[in-house]
Amino acid sequence: MADQVPQIITGRFGYEDSHTLARYEATGGYQALRTALAMRPEQVVEEVKTASLLGRGGAGFPAGVKWGFCPQAVWPRYLVVNGDESEPGTYKDRLLLEKDPHQLIEGVLLTSYAVGCGQAFLYVRGEMALAQERLAQALNDAYAAGYIGRNILGSDFSVDVVLHWGAGAYIVGEETALIESLEGNRGMPRLKPPFFPAAKGLYLQPTIVNNVETLSNIPWIVANGGAAFAELGAEASRGTRMFAVSGHVRNPGVFEVEFGVTTFRDVIYGEQYAGGIREGHTLKAFIPGGASAPWFFDEHLDLPLEKGAVDRAGSMLGSGAIVVMDDSTDAVKACHRVVRFFARESCGKCTPCREGTTWLEKILKRILDGYGRPSDLALLLDVADNISPGFAWPPKQTTICPLGPSAVSPIMTAVERFRVEFEDHIRRGMQAQAAQAPQQPVAVRSAEVRDAAHG
Amino acid sequence: MARFTPDNVELALEIIDRYPVRKSALIPLLHLAQEQDGYVAEDAMAHIAELVGVTPAEVLGTASFYEMFKLHPVGRYVINICTNISCQLLGGEDLLHHAEQTLGVKAGSTTPDGLFTIEDVECIAACTEAPCLQVNYRYRHRITAEEFDQLIEDLRAGRLTDEVPAHGVLARVRQRLVPTSRAGAVAPDDGREPVWMAPPTVPEPAPEAPSGPSAGSV
Numbered sequence: 323m324a325d326q327v328p329q330i331i332t333g334r335f336g337y338e339d340s341h342t343l344a345r346y347e348a349t350g351g352y353q354a355l356r357t358a359l360a361m362r363p364e365q366v367v368e369e370v371k372t373a374s375l376l377g378r379g380g381a382g383f384p385a386g387v388k389w390g391f392c393p394q395a396v397w398p399r400y401l402v403v404n405g406d407e408s409e410p411g412t413y414k415d416r417l418l419l420e421k422d423p424h425q426l427i428e429g430v431l432l433t434s435y436a437v438g439c440g441q442a443f444l445y446v447r448g449e450m451a452l453a454q455e456r457l458a459q460a461l462n463d464a465y466a467a468g469y470i471g472r473n474i475l476g477s478d479f480s481v482d483v484v485l486h487w488g489a490g491a492y493i494v495g496e497e498t499a500l501i502e503s504l505e506g507n508r509g510m511p512r513l514k515p516p517f518f519p520a521a522k523g524l525y526l527q528p529t530i531v532n533n534v535e536t537l538s539n540i541p542w543i544v545a546n547g548g549a550a551f552a553e554l555g556a557e558a559s560r561g562t563r564m565f566a567v568s569g570h571v572r573n574p575g576v577f578e579v580e581f582g583v584t585t586f587r588d589v590i591y592g593e594q595y596a597g598g599i600r601e602g603h604t605l606k607a608f609i610p611g612g613a614s615a616p617w618f619f620d621e622h623l624d625l626p627l628e629k630g631a632v633d634r635a636g637s638m639l640g641s642g643a644i645v646v647m648d649d650s651t652d653a654v655k656a657c658h659r660v661v662r663f664f665a666r667e668s669c670g671k672c673t674p675c676r677e678g679t680t681w682l683e684k685i686l687k688r689i690l691d692g693y694g695r696p697s698d699l700a701l702l703l704d705v706a707d708n709i710s711p712g713f714a715w716p717p718k719q720t721t722i723c724p725l726g727p728s729a730v731s732p733i734m735t736a737v738e739r740f741r742v743e744f745e746d747h748i749r750r751g752m753q754a755q756a757a758q759a760p761q762q763p764v765a766v767r768s769a770e771v772r773d774a775a776h777g
Numbered sequence: 778m779a780r781f782t783p784d785n786v787e788l789a790l791e792i793i794d795r796y797p798v799r800k801s802a803l804i805p806l807l808h809l810a811q812e813q814d815g816y817v818a819e820d821a822m823a824h825i826a827e828l829v830g831v832t833p834a835e836v837l838g839t840a841s842f843y844e845m846f847k848l849h850p851v852g853r854y855v856i857n858i859c860t861n862i863s864c865q866l867l868g869g870e871d872l873l874h875h876a877e878q879t880l881g882v883k884a885g886s887t888t889p890d891g892l893f894t895i896e897d898v899e900c901i902a903a904c905t906e907a908p909c910l911q912v913n914y915r916y917r918h919r920i921t922a923e924e925f926d927q928l929i930e931d932l933r934a935g936r937l938t939d940e941v942p943a944h945g946v947l948a949r950v951r952q953r954l955v956p957t958s959r960a961g962a963v964a965p966d967d968g969r970e971p972v973w974m975a976p977p978t979v980p981e982p983a984p985e986a987p988s989g990p991s992a993g994s995v
């Protein structure tokens with residue numbers, strides 16, 4: 323089955339020169355643009371709606387529907403491409419940027435044409451130097467060839483595509499923070515409502531924000547029709563999708579698979595995919611959709627990679643990042659590492675996130691270091707509950723953006739499943755301390771305890 | 778150090794010109810300053826403030842939010858070692874400790890000769906290639922301790938200067954917008970509907986069937 327699935331977005335990856343204009347044109351590139359220019363913009367939107375292309379950036383919102391949210395007759399509209407890829411475990415947008423920049427550029431042009439965007443901005447993560455070089459070259463070449471700029475291919479469609487790049491901040495991937503950053507500000511999210519980008523985005527004008535992978539699908543959809551795209555996949559999840567399978571597997575890799583029908587078992591164990599768990603080990607847990615997603619276990623392996631099915635099972639496909647942990651993994655250590663990430667990356671705007679994630683990290687760290695106390699597990703869950711009340715899924719919104727509650731995802735699932743490991747760490751730490759108590763300088767410890775009391 | 782050189786002022790003005798609002802050029806200009814000096818100097822921020830039309834405090838406010846901007850000199854080579862989850866599972870922390878021992882400095886600091894800065898960083902989008910690192914934002918995938926030592930030796934000996942430019946230099950290819958082909962920045966108060974969005978004028982030879990009643994209603 324897997325062999326018949328078309329490679330919609332990774333088809334050129336096998337070519338050494340896949341990033342060049344010559345290769346792109348030789349493999350059908352910029353034909354969809356010609357096709358679209360012969361259509362009305364609203365017909366292009368219709369094709370994308372028919373495709374039911376879900377956003378690939380994390381939230382999984384249908385792209386065509388989002389495009390329809392721009393208020394009528396408010397101009398100009400802008401397009402901002404989210405290439406900030408930094409959700410731990412996620413590795414696919416960088417590949418698309420480095421290996422097929424023209425495909426994304428064509429997607430940007432088609433979207434600008436369809437939605438009526440007067441200017442487009444490609445926001446690429448700052449740390450991706452090669453991706454920026456490849457895009458800069460591709461943009462220069464595409465301008466020279468008449469695909470971008472004034473009166474594109476002799477039509478009355480004109481748009482500039484501006485390459486912009488960030489400077490290192492995970493939170494800037496959140497779409498309103500991305501817009502703030504593009505305006506030259508600190509990358510802090512805006513409150514929604516009223517700042518839904520489609521209504522009030524860049525410079526407070528209607529703005530479409532889409533992920534790199536999302537827009538890389540548009541040329542194929544326009545060239546082959548939305549219906550052909552929707553024939554692949556199942557339920558809400560149509561077409562194909564890229565998944566990065568990392569961690570304790572034999573062949574870590576990034577795979578484009580049929581969306582909606584392929585299962586976690588297929589991509590983790592399939593010979594043509596990640597090839598199973600490392601020799602001599604068994605599966606302990608896996609993260610199905612990036613660090614923000616609650617963990618999954620053995621019993622979830624046969625779930626399809628389908629948005630609705632995974633949401634109902636209590637997690638999310640998020641950014642297509644599957645992180646596999648085998649039985650050698652220390653659940654507390656892994657959990658701490660993910661939580662440390664959120665604590666470091668909190669923008670500091672909301673109290674539950676700023677204070678809460680910091681405390682979660684501190685408590686986990688001392689448990690890990692052997693300074694945990696018997697009450698720490700309850701304290702951990704109490705702080706977590708203040709950020710994400712009742713551990714509901716999807717989380718109750720106590721903060722401006724979902725980063726805060728994301729820090730609770732690993733904790734709620736790891737503690738529920740591996741409680742004994744947390745307790746063991748605490749007990750062993752206490753035993754070790756008791757054994758060496760006389761030699762320990764007391765002052766250090768009482769400071770720890772004082773800190774903890776403020777939790 | 779250091780206001781922009783005349784060449785960089787020209788480049789800065791070209792970058793500013795791409796955006797509908799000048800302040801949007803702030804981050805690219807901070808990168809340009811870092812490219813020029815290896816870090817973002819105070820005078821450079823003052824100069825950026827003049828060029829963009831904001832206060833130096835606003836420039837600092839933005840610069841200090843982002844991890845890549847170094848407000849003090851760092852090593853010629855900044856080595857970012859990922860210890861986030863996928864890398865941690867496959868030895869990212871061991872690699873970091875090895876780097877600290879080899880170079881004799883802790884993560885976050887610079888060797889006394891000013892050559893290397895090590896950083897313990899979050900996911901750098903190479904998770905299937907763990908453990909991994911970047912030198913001045915150039916990737917090294919699935920790297921072992923031996924390969925790390927070799928990398929340091931090569932950098933010391935100047936064998937990688939082509940591949941790895943000094944800290945601050947990011948993309949070596951720049952976008953160039955040519956006045957004759959560019960469409961131009963669209964200001965937020967430019968209220969005009971884009972021409973291609975306007976409904977087709979009067980009966981063209983043979984309009985396609987499906988545009989129907991909605992086409993005229995905008």
Ligand SMILES: Cc1cc2nc3c(=O)[nH]c(=O)nc-3n(C[C@H](O)[C@H](O)[C@H](O)COP(=O)(O)O)c2cc1C
Binds near residue numbers: 376406533723725
């Ligand atoms: C904390 C946080 C980080 C995010 N990071 C990214 C990111 O790096 N890339 C991305 O495309 N979307 C990211 N998103 C999702 C964006 O807010 C937005 O939903 C997405 O870019 C929309 O594009 P799509 O509809 O094509 O998926 C993030 C969201 C949050 C809350």
Ligand code: SF4
Binds near residue numbers: 670724
């Ligand atoms: S939830 Fe956290 S990251 Fe998001 S806006 Fe609030 S403080 Fe910032």
Ligand code: FES
Binds near residue numbers: 411863
């Ligand atoms: S976790 Fe190390 S690159 Fe993603």
